[in-house]
Amino acid sequence: MKRRTFFKGTAVGAAAAAAPAIWSDAKAQARNETLLIVGESPPNSMDIHGVGANRPAYEVSWNTHDRLMTYGVKKDANGNDHYDYTKLEPELATEWDLKPNSVTFKLRKEAKFHDGTPITAKDVKWSFDRAVTVGGFPTFQMAAGSLQKPEQFVVVDDNTFRVDFIRDDKLTMPDIGVPVPVIMNSELCKKNATAADPWAMEWCKNKHASGGAYKVERWQPGQEVVYVRNDDWKNGPMPKIRRVIMRIIPSAGNRRALLERGDADLSFDLPSKDFSELKSSPKLTVIGTPIENAMMYLGMNVNQKPFDNVKVRQAVAYAVPYQQIMDAVLFGQAIPLFGGANNKFKGVYWPQKDGYTTDIAKAKALMAEAGYPQGFETTLSFDLGLASTNEPLTVLVQESLAQIGIKATINKIPGANWRGELLKKNMPMITNAFGGWLNYPEYFFFWCYHGQNAVFNTMGYKNPAMDALIDKARFATGPEYEAAVKGFIDMAFEEVPRVPIFQPLLNVAMQKNVTGYRYWFHRQLDYRQLAKG
Amino acid sequence: MLKLLLSRLATAVPSIVGVVVVTFMLTRLLPGDPAAYFAGLAASPQAIAEIRTKLGLDKSLPEQFVAYLVDLAQGNLGNSLSTGQPVVTEIATRLPASAELTLLALILAVGIAIPLGVLAAVKQGTWIDHLCRIATTAGVSLPVFFTGLLFAYVFYYLLQWAPAPSGRLDVFLSPPTPITGFYLIDSALTGNMEVFWGALRQLALPAISMAIFSLAPLARMTRGSMLSVLGSDFIRTARASGLAPGTVVFTYAFRNAVLPVITVLGMVFSFLLGANVLVETVFAWPGIGLYAVNALITSDYAPVQGFVLTMAVLYIALNLAIDLLYGLVDPRVRLDS
Numbered sequence: 001m002k003r004r005t006f007f008k009g010t011a012v013g014a015a016a017a018a019a020p021a022i023w024s025d026a027k028a029q030a031r032n033e034t035l036l037i038v039g040e041s042p043p044n045s046m047d048i049h050g051v052g053a054n055r056p057a058y059e060v061s062w063n064t065h066d067r068l069m070t071y072g073v074k075k076d077a078n079g080n081d082h083y084d085y086t087k088l089e090p091e092l093a094t095e096w097d098l099k100p101n102s103v104t105f106k107l108r109k110e111a112k113f114h115d116g117t118p119i120t121a122k123d124v125k126w127s128f129d130r131a132v133t134v135g136g137f138p139t140f141q142m143a144a145g146s147l148q149k150p151e152q153f154v155v156v157d158d159n160t161f162r163v164d165f166i167r168d169d170k171l172t173m174p175d176i177g178v179p180v181p182v183i184m185n186s187e188l189c190k191k192n193a194t195a196a197d198p199w200a201m202e203w204c205k206n207k208h209a210s211g212g213a214y215k216v217e218r219w220q221p222g223q224e225v226v227y228v229r230n231d232d233w234k235n236g237p238m239p240k241i242r243r244v245i246m247r248i249i250p251s252a253g254n255r256r257a258l259l260e261r262g263d264a265d266l267s268f269d270l271p272s273k274d275f276s277e278l279k280s281s282p283k284l285t286v287i288g289t290p291i292e293n294a295m296m297y298l299g300m301n302v303n304q305k306p307f308d309n310v311k312v313r314q315a316v317a318y319a320v321p322y323q324q325i326m327d328a329v330l331f332g333q334a335i336p337l338f339g340g341a342n343n344k345f346k347g348v349y350w351p352q353k354d355g356y357t358t359d360i361a362k363a364k365a366l367m368a369e370a371g372y373p374q375g376f377e378t379t380l381s382f383d384l385g386l387a388s389t390n391e392p393l394t395v396l397v398q399e400s401l402a403q404i405g406i407k408a409t410i411n412k413i414p415g416a417n418w419r420g421e422l423l424k425k426n427m428p429m430i431t432n433a434f435g436g437w438l439n440y441p442e443y444f445f446f447w448c449y450h451g452q453n454a455v456f457n458t459m460g461y462k463n464p465a466m467d468a469l470i471d472k473a474r475f476a477t478g479p480e481y482e483a484a485v486k487g488f489i490d491m492a493f494e495e496v497p498r499v500p501i502f503q504p505l506l507n508v509a510m511q512k513n514v515t516g517y518r519y520w521f522h523r524q525l526d527y528r529q530l531a532k533g
Numbered sequence: 534m535l536k537l538l539l540s541r542l543a544t545a546v547p548s549i550v551g552v553v554v555v556t557f558m559l560t561r562l563l564p565g566d567p568a569a570y571f572a573g574l575a576a577s578p579q580a581i582a583e584i585r586t587k588l589g590l591d592k593s594l595p596e597q598f599v600a601y602l603v604d605l606a607q608g609n610l611g612n613s614l615s616t617g618q619p620v621v622t623e624i625a626t627r628l629p630a631s632a633e634l635t636l637l638a639l640i641l642a643v644g645i646a647i648p649l650g651v652l653a654a655v656k657q658g659t660w661i662d663h664l665c666r667i668a669t670t671a672g673v674s675l676p677v678f679f680t681g682l683l684f685a686y687v688f689y690y691l692l693q694w695a696p697a698p699s700g701r702l703d704v705f706l707s708p709p710t711p712i713t714g715f716y717l718i719d720s721a722l723t724g725n726m727e728v729f730w731g732a733l734r735q736l737a738l739p740a741i742s743m744a745i746f747s748l749a750p751l752a753r754m755t756r757g758s759m760l761s762v763l764g765s766d767f768i769r770t771a772r773a774s775g776l777a778p779g780t781v782v783f784t785y786a787f788r789n790a791v792l793p794v795i796t797v798l799g800m801v802f803s804f805l806l807g808a809n810v811l812v813e814t815v816f817a818w819p820g821i822g823l824y825a826v827n828a829l830i831t832s833d834y835a836p837v838q839g840f841v842l843t844m845a846v847l848y849i850a851l852n853l854a855i856d857l858l859y860g861l862v863d864p865r866v867r868l869d870s
Contacts, residue, residue, distance in 0.1 A: 030705045044617040135583045221616040223819045249817045254698050257690045263697045420566035
């Protein structure tokens with residue numbers, strides 16, 4: 001051995017031996033102050049108003065921006081934190097004065113954006129104007145609360161902002177607390193706007209003009225988002241966790257392995273089977289919250305034979321193998337929406353149990369009454385993007401329908417095509433899920449049963465009597481409101497254009513030392529309430 | 534030599550033009566409507582129509598094609614909708630990730646396969662030949678995602694020898710300053726040994742699973758090619774002339790046997806680079822295969838086109854490099870013929 005190479009070798013060897021030691025210390029330190037979330041799909045934008053911003057992008061926006069108001073908290077049936085849709089609380093606004101035709105917000109004086117600029121009413125107006133102008137999803141969501149025109153948003157002075165109502169809509173106030181109306185730094189955005197792009201849509205895709213509780217430290221699209229706490233945040237209690245890392249792990253098995261080994265702190269994206277198994281794990285906490293205003297259903301196209309016949313639809317509703325689906329597909333991780341005491345309204349809440357159970361004899365009788373004693377052939381379509389639930393579910397339904405003579409061919413549609421196929425409204429029978437952000441029965445019905453025929457009215461159901469009741473419920477209050485809700489729920493159960501099957505759960509698995517998890521209607525994680533240690 | 538290179542490159546032009554046209558057409562022929570997909574949850578028909586206009590999908594196909602060509606000429610491959618980033622930057626960050634993994638796997642595979650193949654041929658019928666046979670059969674019959682999952686389960690979940698299969702670097706390390714995009718090289722250049730070891734540890738399992746798979750064709754090809762060379766007249770002559778066995782095997786036989794091995798090597802490399810989606814999924818590797826498949830699933834046209842185009846260019850460059858290498862290894866091979 002030559003002298004020179006010997007020295008070289010020992011130097012490298014020493015470095016190699018030393019490295020892991022330094023690393024472990026730094027790592028342990030970082031580990032305690034950091035929350036590591038592992039997920040399946042990455043955000044595609046830093047701007048919730050951007051074209052095609054996806055659900056993980058809502059999570060980024062929720063944690064990095066402020067809104068005027070947020071929602072309060074309550075305990076759910078299992079003693080876990082649950083946002084409270086009846087209680088609006090201050091965020092950027094410290095107080096507000098609600099009048100019949102307008103609402104006036106007082107803004108927090110010491111609030112600043114991440115770059116240090118004070119947050120003023122002109123930023124709020126600019127942000128609201130942006131949301132109602134840029135089109136697509138944000139504009140649509142604002143309109144759901146009758147927030148439609150820039151003229152509605154008025155700067156009174158630097159710290160006072162007014163919204164004028166164009167109609168009396170009880171969803172207006174709740175809609176100001178959803179993820180869309182975020183407060184953006186208008187000066188910073190304007191600096192980066194161009195003549196062709198006055199709202200700085202291009203710039204905001206990758207950059208933040210926000211003032212929320214967390215700042216994005218690093219974003220590697222498709223891989224990870226690293227957040228660091230904004231220590232100057234004034235619009236709520238200071239979050240306990242200093243750093244949050246959201247990393248994409250495409251394989252579900254590995255997400256589970258990371259959690260079980262204690263390398264990751266929290267994950268939403270696991271199959272039902274894994275969640276039901278992890279519930280018994282001593283190392284992890286699993287919380288399952290029923291997703292508000294959501295259901296998985298079997299929809300039938302009422303504009304095509306034979307599903308135009310209500311008897312056929314009822315026969316199908318009696319032929320769905322409900323309990324088998326609950327046990328074999330969901331491993332009990334859902335709330336049943338079948339087998340209620342009767343097929344009637346049970347209170348002002350949604351979703352609720354209908355009166356259908358698996359009763360093949362009754363289904364056969366209904367088929368005979370409808371004039372299809374021999375049954376018929378049809379197709380049953382589903383979204384391959386959600387195959388882990390849809391595939392076994394449709395196979396069970398197919399087997400069961402065969403018993404009443406309906407030969408259903410299963411048609412698997414790739415995720416990318418699903419929306420397009422739904423829009424065409426010509427699939428005879430589908431399984432699908434829908435959930436509304438705002439927890440009002442009429443909000444669900446407005447999207448899913450109303451004759452305006454939104455994309456989510458997948459059955460193409462149009463009934464003027466139903467529409468009248470839904471429209472009435474949107475603006476009525478008191479007994480009149482309850483009567484309208486009772487009316488449309490009874491009608492939906494009797495007419496069954498869609499057969500409710502179950503209400504899904506939002507499951508989350510986390511390490512035992514992670515506390516403060518709160519369920520939100522937008523089903524994304526709010527880092528601000530979490531604590532670790 | 535330069536003239537030769539240019540003439541070879543000129544022959545590649547028609548293939549690239551063909552690839553551009555075909556990928557453009559194919560992505561448009563796919564069923565599915567990106568506008569509907571990206572319109573979001575509460576999409577109304579007018580919201581979808583707005584998005585369609587924004588994406589330029591309401592124009593006729595020839596118009597869209599011209600717009601695509603104009604962008605392409607400026608080095609702009611468009612924007613990915615699913616990640617919100619320009620395709621060029623995405624490919625520029627993801628290609629090195631795949632290339633680093635593939636190259637390391639290939640180096641490992643070559644380091645094992647070629648000695649194994651040579652030995653198996655020299656000592657035909659002995660235990661080492663059987664070992665070679667077993668190794669190659671096992672390598673071919675174990676799909677990469679299976680070995681990958683098995684390794685992750687055994688070495689990470691059960692034994693904790695390997696780091697978490699969570700991508701190119703441990704979550705608590707920051708990536709090195711990008712120079713080449715290869716984490717090993719970049720961290721070594723900047724003297725960041727912590728990141729170097731971190732990156733190497735993350736690379737180990739996926740690289741070994743891929744190496745096992747690519748071992749088989751290389752070892753088989755080396756063995757077969759060595760056998761035929763060893764049985765030829767000039768080797769008999771060399772042996773009869775009393776040359777040392779080492780000289781006969783390495784200087785005479787191996788050098789003549791290596792040509793088909795290089796061909797296979799090129800094929801295996803290009804295959805692994807684009808087709809290791811499964812390994813990338815299992816090890817959360819932010820590589821180019823995973824990127825292309827995700828784009829395909831969401832009907833995201835621009836990345837799919839960008840991917841196919843990049844791969845086509847890479848194949849052409851690789852074939853050219855292999856042809857040039859032939860000339861160096863074997864003076865009898867003439868490139869202009």
